[in-house]
Amino acid sequence: MTDDAAVSRSSRRSFVNWLLGTTVGATAAAALYPVFRFVIPPKVAEAPVNRVLAVKLSELPPNSGKVFRFGAKPGIVVRTAAGDVRAFSATCTHLNCTVQYRPDFQHIWCACHNGHYDLQGKNIEGPPPRPLETFRVDVAGDDVYVTRGA
Amino acid sequence: MTRHFGVLALLVGTALAAGATTRTASVGAPGKHAVDTCTACHAELDDQRFRVPATFAKSDADVHHLQGITCAGCHGGDPSSDDPDTAMNPATGFVGRFAARAIPEMCASCHADASFMLRYGPNIPTDQLDQYRTSRHGQALSRGDTRVATCISCHGAHGVLPAGDARSPVYPSRIVETCGHCHGDAALMQRYGVSGREPADYKRSVHYAALTQRNDLSAPTCNDCHGSHGATPPGVSSISNVCGSCHVTQRERFDLSPHKDAFAALEQPACETCHSNHAVVHPDDHWMGVGPDQVCGQCHGGDDAGAQAATAIAATLAASRAGLEAATGRVDRVERAGMLMDEARVALEEAHQAYVLAQAEIHTVDPAAVGAQTDQVRTGFDAAGRLAADAEAEIRFRRTGLFVSLGVIALAMVALFLKVRQLER
Amino acid sequence: MMDIARRLWQALDERLQLQPLIEFAADKEVPQHRHSWAYYFGGLTLFFLGVQVVTGILLLLYYRPTAEAAFESVQFIVTRVPFGWLIRSIHSWSANLMVLAAVAHMVSVFLLGAYAKPRELTWWSGIALLGLALGFGFSGYLLPWNELSFFATRIGTDMVSKVPLVGHWLLIFLRGGEEVTGATLTRFFGLHVAVLPMITAGFVGIHLALIQRQGMHVPERLAEEARRRRPLRFIPNFVLREAIVWLAGLAALAALAAFLPWELGVKADPFAPAPAGIKPEWYFLFMFETLKLLPAHVLGIEGELVGLAVFTVAGLAWFLIPVLDRGAAAGRRSRVVLFAGLAALAAVLLVTGLSLAGVLS
Numbered sequence: 001m002t003d004d005a006a007v008s009r010s011s012r013r014s015f016v017n018w019l020l021g022t023t024v025g026a027t028a029a030a031a032l033y034p035v036f037r038f039v040i041p042p043k044v045a046e047a048p049v050n051r052v053l054a055v056k057l058s059e060l061p062p063n064s065g066k067v068f069r070f071g072a073k074p075g076i077v078v079r080t081a082a083g084d085v086r087a088f089s090a091t092c093t094h095l096n097c098t099v100q101y102r103p104d105f106q107h108i109w110c111a112c113h114n115g116h117y118d119l120q121g122k123n124i125e126g127p128p129p130r131p132l133e134t135f136r137v138d139v140a141g142d143d144v145y146v147t148r149g150a
Numbered sequence: 151m152t153r154h155f156g157v158l159a160l161l162v163g164t165a166l167a168a169g170a171t172t173r174t175a176s177v178g179a180p181g182k183h184a185v186d187t188c189t190a191c192h193a194e195l196d197d198q199r200f201r202v203p204a205t206f207a208k209s210d211a212d213v214h215h216l217q218g219i220t221c222a223g224c225h226g227g228d229p230s231s232d233d234p235d236t237a238m239n240p241a242t243g244f245v246g247r248f249a250a251r252a253i254p255e256m257c258a259s260c261h262a263d264a265s266f267m268l269r270y271g272p273n274i275p276t277d278q279l280d281q282y283r284t285s286r287h288g289q290a291l292s293r294g295d296t297r298v299a300t301c302i303s304c305h306g307a308h309g310v311l312p313a314g315d316a317r318s319p320v321y322p323s324r325i326v327e328t329c330g331h332c333h334g335d336a337a338l339m340q341r342y343g344v345s346g347r348e349p350a351d352y353k354r355s356v357h358y359a360a361l362t363q364r365n366d367l368s369a370p371t372c373n374d375c376h377g378s379h380g381a382t383p384p385g386v387s388s389i390s391n392v393c394g395s396c397h398v399t400q401r402e403r404f405d406l407s408p409h410k411d412a413f414a415a416l417e418q419p420a421c422e423t424c425h426s427n428h429a430v431v432h433p434d435d436h437w438m439g440v441g442p443d444q445v446c447g448q449c450h451g452g453d454d455a456g457a458q459a460a461t462a463i464a465a466t467l468a469a470s471r472a473g474l475e476a477a478t479g480r481v482d483r484v485e486r487a488g489m490l491m492d493e494a495r496v497a498l499e500e501a502h503q504a505y506v507l508a509q510a511e512i513h514t515v516d517p518a519a520v521g522a523q524t525d526q527v528r529t530g531f532d533a534a535g536r537l538a539a540d541a542e543a544e545i546r547f548r549r550t551g552l553f554v555s556l557g558v559i560a561l562a563m564v565a566l567f568l569k570v571r572q573l574e575r
Numbered sequence: 576m577m578d579i580a581r582r583l584w585q586a587l588d589e590r591l592q593l594q595p596l597i598e599f600a601a602d603k604e605v606p607q608h609r610h611s612w613a614y615y616f617g618g619l620t621l622f623f624l625g626v627q628v629v630t631g632i633l634l635l636l637y638y639r640p641t642a643e644a645a646f647e648s649v650q651f652i653v654t655r656v657p658f659g660w661l662i663r664s665i666h667s668w669s670a671n672l673m674v675l676a677a678v679a680h681m682v683s684v685f686l687l688g689a690y691a692k693p694r695e696l697t698w699w700s701g702i703a704l705l706g707l708a709l710g711f712g713f714s715g716y717l718l719p720w721n722e723l724s725f726f727a728t729r730i731g732t733d734m735v736s737k738v739p740l741v742g743h744w745l746l747i748f749l750r751g752g753e754e755v756t757g758a759t760l761t762r763f764f765g766l767h768v769a770v771l772p773m774i775t776a777g778f779v780g781i782h783l784a785l786i787q788r789q790g791m792h793v794p795e796r797l798a799e800e801a802r803r804r805r806p807l808r809f810i811p812n813f814v815l816r817e818a819i820v821w822l823a824g825l826a827a828l829a830a831l832a833a834f835l836p837w838e839l840g841v842k843a844d845p846f847a848p849a850p851a852g853i854k855p856e857w858y859f860l861f862m863f864e865t866l867k868l869l870p871a872h873v874l875g876i877e878g879e880l881v882g883l884a885v886f887t888v889a890g891l892a893w894f895l896i897p898v899l900d901r902g903a904a905a906g907r908r909s910r911v912v913l914f915a916g917l918a919a920l921a922a923v924l925l926v927t928g929l930s931l932a933g934v935l936s
Contacts, residue, residue, distance in 0.1 A: 485839070486840060488837075552832055570815045
């Protein structure tokens with residue numbers, strides 16, 4: 001074997017080795033990167049199916065209400081004039097519009113067909129045939145957690 | 151004997167019908183009779199017309215018996231005697247069978263006496279006879295037509311139950327059958343100028359469905375619109391009030407529309423014209439328009455302002471509906487594929503709510519008012535559509551990324567192949 | 576750096592005497608002949624199994640095995656966990672590719688006659704592994720708790736109730752009750768992540784140990800060629816080639832995940848009617864379709880029972896091939912066994928293909 005052939009042979013060999021190392025390394029990285037990202041838990045650690053942080057107590061004065069979300073479904077958290085915190089499903093039982101709190105009525109109202117619900121969630125006037133589903137409320141400091149039955 | 155009895159009964163019955171509206175404390179007073187021979191004898195009889203009423207004495211299926219008002223409470227006579235001639239002596243006030251004209255006053259002898267009825271509950275109404283007298287039934291009866299309904303036609307004579315008892319013929323879900331006994335009989339009704347189809351029509355309505363399928367006792371039945379005792383069809387002017395007492399939103403909008411005065415001038419019923427009075431079915435957006443099967447076309451046509459408004463409203467609703475359905479389908483598909491679509495669902499909910507409000511706005515017959523809501527629908531489904539498009543783009547991006555990784559793997563395979571070849575040279 | 580590695584190696588070697596192992600690995604050879612490409616199928620199956628173990632463990636970090644939360648947890652993985660969609664798609668596709676590779680491996684072993692003495696135990700442990708792979712597939716299919724998986728499981732477990740005598744007991748055992756419910760899900764989950772992996776690990780160990788002990792089989796008719804052509808050294812030549820095959824498998828997984836991502840579906844509703852055209856996964860199709868094609872009664876016996884009996888007999892015969900074809904060890908393989916086996920495989924292929932093409936309902 002001539003010196004030239006030997007040199008080109010060894011340079012080809014080191015090229016092949018380099019290529020092998022790089023591509024296998026790239027493949028390994030491409031495989032390991034998703035695994036690494038996967039095992040780090042996402043910001044929202046749990047599927048918000050049954051329990052959400054609905055609102056801050058400081059943002060909910062007495063005689064007011066706020067609509068929040070359970071995933072894609074609306075809920076309403078109400079603070080009565082007396083200071084009690086209650087939460088219900090905000091889907092009107094008539095035709096599924098989203099209800100709201102009316103401080104002038106001091107109870108819950110649906111804009112679509114003028115349905116009224118009292119502060120127990122019971123349908124008291126208008127077309128809604130059934131009361132609103134009641135959710136459990138837990139107040140931890142300034143955080144108001146709402147849990148839906150499962 | 152029977153003939154005398156019959157004549158006496160007629161005399162006593164007439165006497166009762168003619169005057170007395172209050173019952174003095176006599177044989178008819180409440181309080182359980184220590185001895186009740188009526189039941190004891192009648193329960194043994196073969197003829198079921200006389201036997202069946204006696205069976206209610208011991209059951210819980212008659213509110214009068216439960217309250218201690220037994221046979222003698224209405225029929226009079228002497229329940230302490232087991233001799234028929236004494237027990238059923240007209241001299242002691244006995245009436246065997248009441249004439250139709252006597253019945254309202256007979257019942258009212260207790261039920262119109264407020265202080266008497268207070269013994270049985272603090273809020274029992276006592277205006278039934280007054281209301282009845284205003285009704286078509288009451289007026290016809292006073293003219294001598296005995297085919298019309300009296301108290302016992304709806305409430306029964308024996309086995310009377312409160313209206314809140316599900317077994318009562320006047321329990322909300324059973325009322326249409328009770329009224330329908332007569333009002334569903336076309337031959338009978340046509341003599342009064344009524345079609346007799348009304349109960350059948352009502353059974354096609356959403357109100358009947360709500361009452362019987364969803365057990366929604368607040369849904370209206372015959373007496374909710376016509377009155378329980380003052381049964382008179384709501385006159386033209388009062389229809390809006392009847393429907394509008396529950397359907398407030400629609401009534402308010404109707405009152406703002408040009409239809410209110412126009413219909414009044416034409417002496418045209420308000421809600422009934424478009425929605426019918428008994429067969430109130432679920433409204434369909436396709437009703438809007440001036441075509442042959444469409445509601446507005448009953449009055450409007452050609453190029454008049456109403457026709458234009460109807461066409462405009464129909465068009466904007468149709469466009470909203472189509473957009474909403476398309477967006478919903480797109481979000482469904484993307485969600486099934488495994489993308490998070492919560493924000494899109496919220497946007498669709500808001501769009502849906504705006505659509506429901508748009509449908510209520512129809513009653514203003516103002517395309518601008520409907521349009522204000524359908525604009526919100528568009529905002530909602532546009533937002534959902536954008537989010538779905540983003541998700542679809544993400545899916546394509548992932549595909550591209552994986553395609554790139556395929557390239558990397560292919561390169562690695564080539565490198566390995568070259569290495570193998572090199573080793574085996 | 577290399578120095579530390581060498582010293583580490585020395586320390587281990589002094590305690591464990593690893594030298595014989597090194598020599599074994601260094602000396603191991605793989606024969607080369609016209610059909611030695613078939614030798615890659617076993618390793619490929621092992622590769623896919625490895626992918627399943629890794630992706631399965633990753634999914635375990637987030638999955639919840641109850642009827643109330645299973646679907647939502649898979650939805651969470653697929654929508655909220657970074658690359659969760661990828662891990663999940665790979666896990667679902669690798670299951671299918673593993674079964675495919677296992678079947679290809681089994682068919683090539685059959686065709687090469689590698690089941691012959693002394694390799695009967697390898698054949699039998701391999702059949703057990705195929706059964707375990709199908710068990711993995713069946714139990715895992717329910718875990719996402721969507722409409723398709725719920726109804727496919729219901730139909731699949733219905734079949735076991737047809738087994739005479741113990742059928743009903745088997746059904747209750749599998750389902751954790753009379754019906755497919757959350758109890759079934761929990762049970763299948765336990766089987767899928769604990770029981771089956773444990774048993775599989777055992778059998779894989781046996782299977783690989785046997786292969787190392789006995790080496791690769793060369794069919795009699797290819798022995799001359801194998802002698803003529805130099806065998807490949809296991810390390811590094813065969814291993815490097817195997818790496819290419821495994822990377823091809825990885826590429827297939829990436830392509831499938833990219834172009835045919837696994838759907839999330841719709842959450843299972845036990846009270847909804849079964850969707851039209853419900854079918855089990857493809858590896859059960861031949862049984863499913865054949866049973867459907869059988870008439871209601873065959874010679875007075877219920878058609879499905881006859882079908883099950885035929886499958887049992889055929890399965891048993893397949894298992895016993897090393898015994899039925901004793902001549903293969905001496906190079907005289909039975910033509911009957913070969914053609915019967917080929918016919919059975921062709922039938923399975925045909926029915927599966929027709930079903931997938933939609934020709935069979």
